[in-house]
Amino acid sequence: MKIYNTSQIRNIAFVGGNKSGKTTLAEAVAVNAGLVNRMGTVETGNTLSDYRDIEIERKSSVVSTVLYAEANDKKVNIIDVPGFTDFQGEVVTAFSAVETAVVVVNAQSGVEVGTEIAMMHAEKMNTPVMFAIN
Numbered sequence: 001m002k003i004y005n006t007s008q009i010r011n012i013a014f015v016g017g018n019k020s021g022k023t024t025l026a027e028a029v030a031v032n033a034g035l036v037n038r039m040g041t042v043e044t045g046n047t048l049s050d051y052r053d054i055e056i057e058r059k060s061s062v063v064s065t066v067l068y069a070e071a072n073d074k075k076v077n078i079i080d081v082p083g084f085t086d087f088q089g090e091v092v093t094a095f096s097a098v099e100t101a102v103v104v105v106n107a108q109s110g111v112e113v114g115t116e117i118a119m120m121h122a123e124k125m126n127t128p129v130m131f132a133i134n
């Protein structure tokens with residue numbers, strides 16, 4: 001991996017409701033960035049992010065996982081944050097480490113509690129957000 005100076009590093013968090021598609025989106029980014037050459041799925045339990053036994057069992061993220069992608073001479077660190085409200089501590093921690101948050105919204109269920117919680121932390125931390133309607 002190339003050595004980057006701090007001005008070339010970006011830290012973003014994928015936040016939002018439970019099951020809105022954050023881990024799947026992170027997996028797709030990793031595939032497109034050439035980090036891996038096959039797309040894992042939450043169902044199969046072979047995603048980059050949900051690799052812990054409890055996450056494979058629950059088919060859901062329990063702990064935040066950092067992935068990265070290299071693009072346009074930048075290194076983008078992606079924090080895939082659990083959406084389940086029990087794991088809000090992970091959301092708080094992630095917001096203290098990133099410059100931008102991608103709020104992932106499940107197009108079918110729309111804005112959920114997890115979306116509202118993510119937006120609440122973004123406002124509290126004054127973190128710029130972008131939305132990914134999944």
Ligand SMILES: Nc1nc2c(ncn2[C@@H]2O[C@H](COP(=O)(O)OP(=O)(O)OP(=O)(O)O)[C@@H](O)[C@H]2O)c(=O)[nH]1
Nearest residue numbers: 018019020021022023024042060061082083084134
């Ligand atoms: N049809 C469809 N299903 C999707 C899409 N993205 C995710 N899913 C499915 O939605 C479910 C939840 O996806 P995850 O990527 O685990 O969602 P998450 O936001 O990481 O969930 P938590 O980790 O529990 O917060 C899985 O069954 C995925 O296969 C999508 O774009 N289209």
Ligand SMILES: [Mg+2]
Nearest residue numbers: 022023060061
């Ligand atoms: Mg997840």
